[in-house]
Amino acid sequence: MKYEPIIGLEVHLQPKTKSKMFCGCDADYFGKQPNTHTCPVCLGLPGALPVPNEEALDKCVKLALALNCKINKESKFDRKNYFYPDLPKGYQISQYDLPLGYEGFVEIDIDGDSRRIRLTRIHIEEDTGKSLHEGDLTLLDFNKSGMPLLEIVTEPDFVDEIEVEQFAKRLRQIVRYLDISDADMEKGQMRFELNMSVRETGSKELPDYKVEVKNIGSISVLQKVIAFEFKRQTELLEKGEKPAQETRGLKDMTGETLSQRVKEDSEDYRYFPEPDIPPITYSDEKIEEIKTTIGELPNEKKHRFIDQYNLEPSAAETLVATKRKADWFEDSIKDISDKALIAEIAKWYVGDVIGLLKADKKSLSSLKFPPADLAKLVSLVKEGKLTGTLGKQVLAKMYKTGDKPDDIVAAEGLEVVDDESELKAIAQKVIDENPKVVADISKNPNAIKFLLGQIMKETRGKANPKTAEKILESLFA
Amino acid sequence: MMETKGLTIAKAKEAFSKGEYTSQELLNAHINKISELDNKLHAFVDTTFEQAAESLEVTGKPLSGIPASIKDNFNWKGTKTTASSNILKNYISPYNATVTERLIENGGCLVGKTNMDAFAHGSSTETSDFFTTLNPYNEEHVAGGSSGGSAVAVATGMSVYAIGSETAGSVRGPASWCGVYGFTPTYGRISRYGVIAMGSSLDRPGVFTNNVEDAALLLDLLSGKDERDATSIQEPAMDTASNLDATLTGKRIGIPKQYFDDRINKEVIAAIEEAIAVYKKAGAEIIELDLLDPKYSIAVYTVVQRSEVSSNLARIDGIRYGHYSDIEAETILDQISYNRGEGFGNEAKQRSMTGAYTLSAGYYDAYYKKAQQVRTLIIEDFAKAFTKVDLILGPTMPETAPKLGVTKNNPLFGELADVLTEPSALAGLPCISIPVGYDSKGLPIGMQLIGNQFAEQDVLNAAYGYQQLTI
Known part of the structure; x- marks a missing residue:
């Protein structure tokens, strides 16, 4: 029996902005002393309020337009509630049912043919802080907390890892073109989450399970994960077992994955509209204005x-x-x-x-x-x-x-020597110095080439080869 | 020693300029008053006499040398900001709320942080994790809440004015029960930045004063757009104090019959009807109104507020600040549970849990979404009413201050007590509670005026008109 993978992708992209998503903190946090780029807002102190960063919103709309998305002219932020120490407010400000962009596509080239990967949506949200584990301790750095993030979600359109690679590279190229992000993966500015399942080739049904692999930080590892997961899930299916619906994490950079959390049903994040931020409106004029900044892709x-x-x-x-x-x-x-x-x-x-x-x-x-x-x-x-x-x-x-x-x-003095009389004199000198070759000229078709080489040598490569050849031919005509 | 009770900003300033007393003497008088009364009344969570004394160095500002207090849910850099909660008992704020900042810029002389229901979850201060603030008119009764400490501070002369915040009736209610003015402008008129959030879509800073002029002055000083609050009204500071106008002739005042039915205490109704007669006599047009029954607001308010509470309190996980449990936790999520389990009081837990429930998948549509839809109807109901009238008048609270212990085994006490303030809170309308008399037990009765969105001046003018006729 033959199997095929069904692959969808979520891409997290950190747009280049001056300040964080909801506060005035300097966004240039990478590599800085922990907890130096923070304020009451991104530390989630009691009473602090978020104010959306318009530069980041505009960049999200710009990317959505460049990726052929429709724009929700009336959009909003929502709270995604869950507890985690690196999530200082106990909720992440994200977008739930009205993402800024939806229904777009990216064109990729596969063997000279163009293929469309459909995009479900693009939305904007805030990043979390970072947990650092040192022995028994967990240390928290909130420099990244509240950084803007664009989330791009594809339809399950990829048939293999080559398409995924092409897509990721094309997307990276586009965001760099648009100057939306440097998409520097070493700095975590572009990260992937893989959604994958496997079915029998020819089946039209979507499998009733889905494996999520989170936090993949490079395209090559992403490809390896797909290969690993395809093999792992296929082997289970061949044994008659259904792979578990679960979240898996990377074991190492070889692409091998480990089970992290089995999900019986989808987690309840108790989404509701963020009451601290009024709805976001994009007028037709504003959308047109942003379109004009896209330029040639x-x-x-x-x-x-x-x-x-x-x-x-x-x-x-x-x-x-x-x-x-x-x-x-x-x-x-x-x-x-x-x-x-x-x-x-x-x-x-x-x-x-x-x-x-x-x-x-x-x-x-x-x-x-x-x-x-x-x-x-x-x-x-x-x-x-x-x-x-x-x-x-x-x-x-x-x-x-x-x-x-x-x-x-x-x-x-590298200018070409093209003067006929000068070249004639040099040719004559070469002829005089190579009587043997000249004697063989009618029998040896390479003799002229040899003499030409000698002329180039005399002129240290500067003789115009065409003129020199012409002169030689005329001398032996 | 001068009497501080009933003092207003204007009277104090006049006394300063006449040399009747200095700002230092006035501050001392307030400190003495606090020493005299507060061991019993418990209006203050913490006093800040040092900061108050330091503030006297800045002179010539609109609020210079006027002793005042601020509710404990307003962040004030370098001072404890606990929202009367155990979980934040030792939290010293590293930043200023916009209101705090604007008070200080204007010479604000703050003598202390006032008691409240913990996280503003209540209408009595009985759910304060520290102590209950007593009603100065009868110490066996509650002061009301959640801004009970602020109301009592102004009612007793422990402060000339005080800052509070209102989600439904947390300013108007205690003002009514303690016999002072309680004014809350339109949602977004005064920045929420730095106010520990209860229900974000409802929270509004407000003020307690001894007259309308002070409320207007404070509105002028505290309003104006704030870049740090995305919901703040994008307009410059207001200028209402110099435009106060006591003329009542021709004012159309709506009397909603639902605010006067048999659910409302008869003595309260009688006092309000006397006040209506004052308006009528002064030439105001009294118009009977038919509004949506306020009982619908109880349900809507409860769902919206508790949903938002459950999310707003999530940030207090004990990891970066707040109570940290000694129990050895196996996982970090256990640690958070222990911190919160030990740190939060019952009211906060109860509200967090009901709020989490109403936001849960499968229940969201039936509760939160439905509540927001009905909220829209309430807003439209008011909008329709304001095509016919300039102001809406009614009792602030259905009855006068109840006895201590009233909230015991009554988990919805706050929501029920605030029934007459909830509709206007859901619509974010400017409103004021005006002291209009006392019941047979000698407890104060408050009347509220509600204006259309952004119509603070109308509300203040109508209150000023009444005040001038009844002084």
Whole structure:
């Protein structure tokens, strides 16, 4: 019997904001001394009240719009009541039945085909504090308490871990494009919760159980968890057992999971509308205004690059990987209309510039030369003023020093030798020095190439190979 | 020694300027009064004479040198803020409520924090975890609550004015039973920031005074939007004191017949009818009104308030502050249970449990949601009434202060006693309780005026008109 997984995802994303979700505390808390970014509100002191952060709300709406969601123009906050020491108020301010965004989708590419992963909802809530266990002690750090969190919930649309990976990467790319979040997983800014069950292939029914795996902090671990869970649940089903409806946690980074809590039925959080915060209203005008700030998303940009610049899909994909990468490229070609030259610049950029950075594990921001200099360099080569090989040397120098390509060429005398009389004299010298080769010329088809190599050697690579070849051919004609 | 009882802000200021006494002397007189009376009456949970003395260094502010007190559920930085509860018995607040802050900015001279029903859960102060505040008119009777300490402080001259808070009748009720003015403006007019929450959608700070002018002045100083309270009205501070107008001619005053039926004590009704006659004589138009029966408000109020209470008290888990149990707990959730189990009094437990029940899955629609729907009907009922009248007048409480012990085995005492204040509380309407007389036992009777949303000036003017005619 064959089995297939049914996978849904909840993504928790920490948006980039100046202050926390419901108080004025500085949101830049990561790595700071415990309990230094706190106030009566995020510590849940008696009498303190929450005031929603509009920047965070707008970012949630912006993401919802970018992910093709509908917007609840009348939305609200709700209290989710439960006790836990890192939850200082005894409830989390979240959104229950009126999330800011609902019914959206994310497009992913699977083997060149586009697939839609449907989104159930996007809502905004506050994060909890952090428990640190030291021996017998549990210490509490409330710096994270009250940080804004966006929760994105998908439909159970994924068929395997590859789709999940594509989705997670695409989502991360989009939120970075929108500058909504850095989605830095090492700082816990993007976390996953997996909902998964397994059924016989071909069955249309949803299984009557669901396994939740909480707090997954990386895409690669997420993939491993899916593989592990698929195997674990399939083995149970093959034995005729139904996997338990439960919450599981990570055992380690191998993807193995452990049972944490078996849920007979869903927990009762006694949700009710947060009385401390009036309902949230988004007018059509405000929604339109937010829409105008979204700009071009990676998928659109990729297709535009392919159409507008005749780029290969793979090159376009690399170029749009980050907005900064794409912007740098477009900066470099902004005064250029020659499509062939643009394609050539793209090639140098993707192949060489990004290659150099990758080798050094550096980012674009550390690049010492401006985008226009790359265009200048590639045009020198394209115009035949610099050979391709020397062009790469010049680029290496630019990368190291930030010097202008023209200056490097002039300082090192690298300009192409294209003068016919000069090249003729050099050719004659080479012919005179290689009588044997010249004698064999009619029998050896490689003789001309050898002589050409000698000319390049004489000119230290600067001879225009085409002109030199032409001259040689004319001398033996 | 000057008599502090019945003193108003204006009279004290006049005495200062005439050199009859200094602010230090006035403060001393209040301290003496507290020493004399409070061992018996128990209006104060804690006194703050040092802070009061320090406040005298700032002069020339609207409240400079006027001894006052504040209910113990208002956070005041560096002082104990317990809400008269054992679980917060040793809690020293690290921050100021907006009201506290505005009082201090205006020269406020606070002599103490006043007793209340623990977490404001009651209408008698009998559910205070510390002690019961006695009625100064008859010490065998309750002062009322939850802001009972504040009412008694003003009624006896232990304070010129006092700050309280009201969820249903917690300002108007004790004001009525102790013979002082109790004024609560529209929901959101005075910030709730820093007031230990009871029912968040209902809680309103209010004031106790010996006349209408003081209530107006305090409203002007304490109102105005607060960035820290998302439900605060987005308007600047009010300016009612300088606009007080005693003219009653042509005022349309609604008399809801449901507030005068046989559920209300006859002596109370008689006193209110005398007051109505004063209005009528002064040219006000008296209009009979048919409002929703206030009994519906009891149910709605009980469900909404207790649901919110159950959630609002959850933060007091003993982990960061508050009572921490000595019992060795196996899990952290057990620890929280022990902390709360030992720390909270019965009333808080009972309200938390009923509130948790009414919010539970499967019951939410039948209780909380239904209550909010009926609440909307009550709000609409008032809105309709205010198309016909400018103000609604009635007794504040159905009877005068009951005897001590009244709340024993009466878990709904507060909700039932506050029946006439609950409808307007659910609608968040501005209202004032005015002392209008005494019953045959010599206990004070209060009359309430209720205005439309944001119509604080109308309420104060109509109260001022009555006050000027009956001084």
